[in-house]
Every structure is written in structure tokens, then in C-alpha cells.
Amino acid sequence: MKRRPFIKTMAMGTTAIFTTSNLNANATSTGKKEKTIKPKGLTKGDTVTLIAPGGPVNDQKIELSVKNLEDLGLKVKLSKNVRAKRGYMAGTDKQRLEDLHAAFADTTTKAIWCVRGGDGCNRLLPLIDYDLVKENPKILIGFSDITALINAIYRKTGLVGLHGPIGAWDFTDFNKEHVNAIVFDGGAGHSIDGTDKTITLAEGKATGKLIGGNLSLLAALAGTGYDNDFKDKLVFIEDVGEKPRKVDRMLTQLRQANNLKKASGIILGEFADCNPGEGDVSLSLIETLKDRLLDLNIPILYDFPFGHDKNLCTFPMGVEVELDASKKRVTLKENATL
Known part of the structure; x- marks a missing residue:
């Protein structure tokens, strides 16, 4: 997949710090079929955290992401390492994993929105603490390289992830209609x-x-x-x-x-x-x-x-x-x- 340049970002705070030992956490490695877990929907005023688990992002993309989500009536946090860069990735595996884990652990964060796709998400899959994710289910949304995350997390935990617009996308009326129907209204019958x-x-x-x-x-x-x-x-x-x-x-x-x-x-x-x-x-x-x-x-x-x-x-x-x-x-x- 030759991805087009697309990105955006937002401001976030984290409540958890993860040490190197967390890098090797993969508690659910059996591949057994997990019961489907549905995350809680959002309400206006909820806080979402922006992360960049794949390719690097710039300030313009971060600002666009923040604007898009604030226009949906949401408050936005930026992950600690969202501006990190390491070649074609948004920081090291450790930095990107830390932000993903911190967003799931943060009780004030109600959803995790990816600024962009890019490259590198599949590198994180063996390192994810799937028990942490399962114990703190919440919306994770993005597409392109984020396919790796939502597929692996669904396989290992049963958590429903959303294949939808990244934060730095064009939030057209069409895009807002269909994302709102699911994240705010549940989606049944849509x-x-x-x-x-x-x-x-x-x-x-x-x-x-x-x-x-x-x-x-x-x-x-x-x-x-x-x-x-x-x-x-x-x-x-x-x-x-x-x-x-x-x-x-x-x-x-x-x-x-x-x-x-x-x-x-x-x-x-x-x-x-x-x-x-x-x-x-x-x-x-x-x-x-x-x-x-x-x-x-x-x-x-x-x-x-x-x-x-x-x-x-x-x-x-x-x-x-x-x-x-x-x-x-x-x-x-x-x-x-x-």
C-alpha cells in the first residue's frame, strides 16, 4: 500500500507510564476466539486522546485533528509522544506502544482516535498488553495502517474497533453522518x-x-x-x-x-x-x-x-x-x- 500523505493531531495527557517490561506484554497469545466486547459510545463533552501509532505527523495535521474532533463536540488530549519521529514512523516502537497503552489505561479518555495511518502498526502487535485493552475497552478508530491494530485487538480481545476517518482526514458531512451514527448513537439499524x-x-x-x-x-x-x-x-x-x-x-x-x-x-x-x-x-x-x-x-x-x-x-x-x-x-x- 502506497499511502498518500494524510495526517492530523490533537492535545493529550496521559495517566500511566509504561516501563520496558510492558513492551513484552502479550497476555492473550493463544488465538482463541474471544467473546465480542462493545465499547461505550460517546456523548458530547467526552474526552478523546489522539495518538500516532504509525507514521509521523506534523503540527498542521495535529491542528486539523483537534479541530475535527472539537467540531464533533469532543474534548481532545494529545498523547505524550504524538510528535515523535523516527524515519517513517512516529517514534520508536516503545514510544508508540506507550501512547497506546496510556490511552487505554487513562480513565478520563473515552475514545482513542488515530491521527493518521502510515507505517509501523504491525510492529506493535506482539508487544500490546491485550489484557489491559480487554479490561479497559474503549473506541479505537482509524483506517489504512490502523487495520493492523483493530484486527489484532479484535482477534485477541473481541473488542469492536472502528474502521473510520483518521483525525487528519476531511470530515465531510458524509463522514460526520456515518461516524456520529456509531460513536454517539450506537449504530443499530443505521x-x-x-x-x-x-x-x-x-x-x-x-x-x-x-x-x-x-x-x-x-x-x-x-x-x-x-x-x-x-x-x-x-x-x-x-x-x-x-x-x-x-x-x-x-x-x-x-x-x-x-x-x-x-x-x-x-x-x-x-x-x-x-x-x-x-x-x-x-x-x-x-x-x-x-x-x-x-x-x-x-x-x-x-x-x-x-x-x-x-x-x-x-x-x-x-x-x-x-x-x-x-x-x-x-x-x-x-x-x-x-
Whole structure:
């Protein structure tokens, strides 16, 4: 995944300091299926903490993140190390892990919002204190590289994470409508309709728990113990900057390693800049998607509004939804937050 530069940030205080010994905490390493845990929803005036668990952020992105969340009626804290930088990451693994742990441990923080995606979240997965997360469930939201965090945390604890706008994204009316429906109102009965760009690749209806995220990250997680089984799930997938031959390889990986071939339905987002270049000997993106997915004989939508699109809905991991591919609609069958 070649990520576009996108970032933002906010001001936060932490109530916990984590020593080096916490780096090696991974209390739930068995990979057993965990009972779904739903985080508490937000109310106006609640405090959220901004973290940068992946790529580095700048002041402009932090300021945009703070403004976006304050416009939602929330108070904002910045994590201790949010401005840290180490090459293509927002500080060392220890610094980024410290901020994640501190945000979960902080009783004044009601949600954790990622400023951006970027690179490096998968490095943290073996180091996360999953017992801490399980004992202090709260909203964690972001997309792109954050796919690694929300998938691993769901696998290890059962906590519903939100695949939604990062703090430094454009909070369009569309984005605010769909994030508010879940973080403030729970989400049960909320419907998300496709846009004029959305294409039905395979008709039909399907139900199942939502699982998914960025294709590059999902493929990287395959076989690590931090991934999820797609059998009987509604799988949502997006990416950016990957050519068809790489999309083919990663979808094949998910078919072989994660039971994508046994999913109940598939929702494909925007795959920006994923068509072959001029002169490339290649299938087109849409030909590749059809070639790898249509033989599954399940409902499939393409170019649904989520992922690296200006308008992106919020998808809760592990929540029961219905896909109506004919109507280009996804409907939450239960609350994602309490």
C-alpha cells in the first residue's frame, strides 16, 4: 500500500507510564476466539486522546485533528509522544506502544482516535498488553495502517474497533453522518448506501459480522495469529497505489490463508491508483477483482465509500450487518457501541 500523505493531531495527557517490561506484554497469545466486547459510545463533552501509532505527523495535521474532533463536540488530549519521529514512523516502537497503552489505561479518555495511518502498526502487535485493552475497552478508530491494530485487538480481545476517518482526514458531512451514527448513537439499524460510483459485481443479500480493512495490511497479517477467519463474515477490503498484479497476489493470499473463499459477502472500497500504468501488460483492476472473486458466488459490491476516499463511512469490526448488493446498501443489525 502506497499511502498518500494524510495526517492530523490533537492535545493529550496521559495517566500511566509504561516501563520496558510492558513492551513484552502479550497476555492473550493463544488465538482463541474471544467473546465480542462493545465499547461505550460517546456523548458530547467526552474526552478523546489522539495518538500516532504509525507514521509521523506534523503540527498542521495535529491542528486539523483537534479541530475535527472539537467540531464533533469532543474534548481532545494529545498523547505524550504524538510528535515523535523516527524515519517513517512516529517514534520508536516503545514510544508508540506507550501512547497506546496510556490511552487505554487513562480513565478520563473515552475514545482513542488515530491521527493518521502510515507505517509501523504491525510492529506493535506482539508487544500490546491485550489484557489491559480487554479490561479497559474503549473506541479505537482509524483506517489504512490502523487495520493492523483493530484486527489484532479484535482477534485477541473481541473488542469492536472502528474502521473510520483518521483525525487528519476531511470530515465531510458524509463522514460526520456515518461516524456520529456509531460513536454517539450506537449504530443499530443505521444504513449506508453506495454512491453513483458503486458497482454491483454480484447480486444478492448476505449477513455476517464485519471484518476487514486495508488489503495490504490484511495480507501482511495472514498467518501471524493477529488475523481473523473470514468464514461466514462480510469482508470489507480497500487499498491505494497497488497495481493489479499485486492486488491479485494479496487476494489469493487471503483466499488461501483466511478463508476469503468462504465469506458470506464482500464489500470493496475505492482502490485509488490501482489500475495498470500506460504500457503495462496487465489486466485492469476491475478484471482482476472479477477474476479473483466472482467464482465465490457471493454478493459483492465494488467502490463502496470507505477507505482512501474523500467520503468514507465507518465500519465496526465484529458487528452483525446485512449486505444488499442489489440495492448497494449495508445495514447494521446491532449496536456497535453501548
